[in-house]
Amino acid sequence: MELNGSQIMIEELKAAGIEMAFGIPGGAIMPFYDELLKADFPHILTRHEQGAAHMADGYARVSGKVAIVVTTSGPGATNLITGLANAQMDSVPLVAITGQVATNMIGTDAFQEADVYGCSIPVTKFNWLIKDVNEIQHVTREAIRVATTGRPGPVLIDFPKDIQITNTVYTPRESAESPLPAPREYPELDTEGIDKLLAAIERAERPVIIGGAGIIKSGASAELAKFAKAAGIPVINTLLGLGGFPGTNELFLGMPGMHGTAYANFALCECDLLINLGARFDDRVTGKVSSFCPKATIAHVDIDDAEIDKRVHTHIPILGNVRDVLSALNEHLRPGDYDEWRQTWTDWKENYPLQYDWDGSIKPQYVIDQIQEITEGNGIYVTGVGQHQMWAAQFIRFNEPKTWVTSGGLGTMGFGLPAAIGAKFARPEKDVWLIDGDGSFAMTLVELATAATYNVPVKVAILNNAYLGMVRQWQELFFEKRYSHSHYPENPDFGTIAEGYGVKGINVTDVNEVRNSLETAAEHDGPVVLNFLVNKEENVWPMVPAGAGNDEMQLAPPSREAKS
Amino acid sequence: MRQVYSILVNNHAGVLSHVAGLFTRRGYNIESIAAGPTEDTTITRIVIVAIGEENELDQIAKQLRKLYDVREVEQISYNQAVTRELVLATIKAPITKRSEIIQLANAFGAQVINMTDDTVTLEASGNDHKVRTLLKAFEGYGISQMARTGMISLPYDGMPEDWEPIA
Ligand SMILES: Cc1ncc(C[n+]2csc(CCOP(=O)(O)OP(=O)(O)O)c2C)c(N)n1
Ligand SMILES: [Mg+2]
Numbered sequence: 001m002e003l004n005g006s007q008i009m010i011e012e013l014k015a016a017g018i019e020m021a022f023g024i025p026g027g028a029i030m031p032f033y034d035e036l037l038k039a040d041f042p043h044i045l046t047r048h049e050q051g052a053a054h055m056a057d058g059y060a061r062v063s064g065k066v067a068i069v070v071t072t073s074g075p076g077a078t079n080l081i082t083g084l085a086n087a088q089m090d091s092v093p094l095v096a097i098t099g100q101v102a103t104n105m106i107g108t109d110a111f112q113e114a115d116v117y118g119c120s121i122p123v124t125k126f127n128w129l130i131k132d133v134n135e136i137q138h139v140t141r142e143a144i145r146v147a148t149t150g151r152p153g154p155v156l157i158d159f160p161k162d163i164q165i166t167n168t169v170y171t172p173r174e175s176a177e178s179p180l181p182a183p184r185e186y187p188e189l190d191t192e193g194i195d196k197l198l199a200a201i202e203r204a205e206r207p208v209i210i211g212g213a214g215i216i217k218s219g220a221s222a223e224l225a226k227f228a229k230a231a232g233i234p235v236i237n238t239l240l241g242l243g244g245f246p247g248t249n250e251l252f253l254g255m256p257g258m259h260g261t262a263y264a265n266f267a268l269c270e271c272d273l274l275i276n277l278g279a280r281f282d283d284r285v286t287g288k289v290s291s292f293c294p295k296a297t298i299a300h301v302d303i304d305d306a307e308i309d310k311r312v313h314t315h316i317p318i319l320g321n322v323r324d325v326l327s328a329l330n331e332h333l334r335p336g337d338y339d340e341w342r343q344t345w346t347d348w349k350e351n352y353p354l355q356y357d358w359d360g361s362i363k364p365q366y367v368i369d370q371i372q373e374i375t376e377g378n379g380i381y382v383t384g385v386g387q388h389q390m391w392a393a394q395f396i397r398f399n400e401p402k403t404w405v406t407s408g409g410l411g412t413m414g415f416g417l418p419a420a421i422g423a424k425f426a427r428p429e430k431d432v433w434l435i436d437g438d439g440s441f442a443m444t445l446v447e448l449a450t451a452a453t454y455n456v457p458v459k460v461a462i463l464n465n466a467y468l469g470m471v472r473q474w475q476e477l478f479f480e481k482r483y484s485h486s487h488y489p490e491n492p493d494f495g496t497i498a499e500g501y502g503v504k505g506i507n508v509t510d511v512n513e514v515r516n517s518l519e520t521a522a523e524h525d526g527p528v529v530l531n532f533l534v535n536k537e538e539n540v541w542p543m544v545p546a547g548a549g550n551d552e553m554q555l556a557p558p559s560r561e562a563k564s
Numbered sequence: 565m566r567q568v569y570s571i572l573v574n575n576h577a578g579v580l581s582h583v584a585g586l587f588t589r590r591g592y593n594i595e596s597i598a599a600g601p602t603e604d605t606t607i608t609r610i611v612i613v614a615i616g617e618e619n620e621l622d623q624i625a626k627q628l629r630k631l632y633d634v635r636e637v638e639q640i641s642y643n644q645a646v647t648r649e650l651v652l653a654t655i656k657a658p659i660t661k662r663s664e665i666i667q668l669a670n671a672f673g674a675q676v677i678n679m680t681d682d683t684v685t686l687e688a689s690g691n692d693h694k695v696r697t698l699l700k701a702f703e704g705y706g707i708s709q710m711a712r713t714g715m716i717s718l719p720y721d722g723m724p725e726d727w728e729p730i731a
Contacts, residue, residue: 117578118581121578121581121582121585122585122589125632126631126632129577129578131577146632304630305626305629305630306623306626306627306629306630309619309622309623310623313619
């Protein structure tokens with residue numbers, strides 16, 4: 001059968017089971033878009049390419065499936081870079097397909113030419129520039145395979161316009177033979193490492209588990225719950241690991257690190273065995289490495305060999321899929337006696353809970369608490385980046401994995417709204433709540449138009465403090481209150497803006513209206529923006545200052561600490 | 565510490581960008597880099613000499629192994645490998661110094677490949693130590709131009725781990 005390049009790529013995407021596309025067309029990708037009309041998966045036309053990438057990202061985090069993102073050459077493709085970097089940092093699969101100028105024009109500074117292959121090398125797991133129509137079949141398959149296997153990540157295919165319309169003979173193959181050697185094999189179960197860890201668990205007196213994104217990505221939540229409960233070992237979840245263990249379980253210690261719970265950080269400082277399951281020892285988690293878990297034997301299970309020993313020296317390294325390792329551990333588990341330890345951390349939980357003061361203003365934590373109450377932890381929760389993100393991580397108690405969508409590694413403001421839209425496409429039956437900051441929301445709010453056009457009923461709660469709050473907090477604490485360019489005194493009226501986009505918008509200024517407005521939003525059949533004018537100077541506590549050790553955590557503002 | 569990485573990669577356009585990009589992006593220090601064909605036309609060998617802490621040197625190998633087009637990474641500690649570098653150097657050589665310079669070149673096994681009224685251009689190859697000593701020896705005369713290929717390397721076949729060759 002004779003097909004052109006665009007048709008071949010679409011055939012391959014369909015064969016790979018792609019169900020969703022996001023993007024914006026332009027000159028260099030028009031032949032592909034023309035064929036996309038006949039593809040049997042939907043394409044969502046966004047308002048900005050960054051939005052398209054974050055939508056695919058949110059979609060993947062919630063569904064576990066990969067979507068494609070399509071843009072034109074030059075500016076369309078460069079607008080993707082933040083989205084790719086974001087997905088790369090958090091190991092989220094997506095396949096970007098970017099138009100490129102015709103092969104005979106490459107390198108001539110042609111109209112809308114950019115070196116997208118070069119630009120995307122550092123922000124993708126791998127990328128391709130197609131130079132021959134006969135490569136398309138192989139490259140498309142490889143792109144999807146690379147994005148979704150091992151440690152997942154974004155990939156990019158740069159697709160010159162002339163090749164999109166070149167015809168060639170196409171033979172759909174059950175499995176295209178690869179001219180390259182087979183992909184490196186999945187690591188075999190490291191039974192020696194597992195035995196070492198089992199022995200360490202039996203010997204330990206104060207063990208603690210830290211579960212990262214690896215739990216979510218490998219689908220290991222049930223195994224983790226079984227393991228922790230059978231052993232009686234408390235569980236900490238990193239920012240990206242939240243949802244990996246039930247937030248309401250008595251063994252749950254919350255999030256570690258810079259804005260972690262006091263009891264998680266105490267447990268890290270005091271434990272004698274740290275079992276890291278699929279977390280990468282990010283600097284926001286470890287604080288100063290030299291004072292991280294100073295008393296502990298450290299075990300680290302990871303699918304990526306390069307994460308082991310990267311920042312923290314590991315005594316028991318186990319290369320492998322977290323779920324497989326956990327099921328092996330569950331089979332042979334011999335827990336020790338941790339009664340005294342249990343008493344210690346239960347006391348910590350009781351004596352150092354997360355808290356906030358009341359002063360009649362709308363406290364951002366209160367809004368999140370109320371969202372938690374009306375959704376009972378069963379929603380999908382998405383955030384921007386800043387203080388509101390940390391409060392959401394602290395105060396939402398997740399019941400299930402894949403219900404928490406946040407930009408961890410890159411910390412991308414503006415991720416929230418498009419990611420929430422993508423999440424809702426992935427799981428339309430779930431209530432999707434975006435907890436956003438005024439600064440973050442403003443960066444990509446144009447995607448309200450996408451929510452309106454496709455009637456994607458996401459519920460947006462802006463915790464509007466008229467500040468780049470996280471920056472303001474650092475300035476207050478570490479720059480002697482010199483508030484350099486962190487204030488937005490003239491914030492727009494987000495409620496009215498929403499209405500302008502055809503989205504229900506409500507400004508909330510009175511703390512007594514918080515609950516009502518949330519219920520109204522929940523019941524409304526369509527997207528809603530709730531603009532909460534919250535207390536402007538609330539800070540996130542506890543806090544480990546940047547560069548300090550977790551043992552230097554400050555629990556509360558100096559004034560409150562003095563009182564209690 | 566210095567470490568030699570012998571990296572076998574698929575002979576694709578862009579592969580050098582991926583490898584070199586990894587070093588810049590992660591802040592690893594490259595001392596030299598050389599790439600060329602191998603006995604198999606689909607495979608290129610890239611030899612990189614890097615400097616870093618021991619832990620970092622292992623990290624580099626692990627990160628390299630993750631690259632799609634990388635087939636094999638051999639970490640060769642410096643004294644476990646045959647390493648060679650080619651150097652071309654133009655030495656200032658007024659007629660009065662010429663025979664002295666040529667004598668010195670002979671001592672290093674260097675070839676004279678060009679000569680003018682006041683310069684001699686030499687070609688020499690050797691391991692890192694030899695190349696350094698040679699350049700040091702000619703420094704006094706003045707080196708007006710120089711080009712080095714960067715190190716290429718193969719592991720010594722069949723040698724025990726702790727074997728230390730003399731040169
Ligand atoms: C794209 C981008 N630019 C800048 C930053 C640096 N930054 C981190 S948090 C923050 C403030 C976020 O403000 P807002 O969204 O209003 O959230 P708040 O902290 O007030 O809750 C800034 C500017 C970032 N993370 N991302
Ligand atoms: Mg703000």
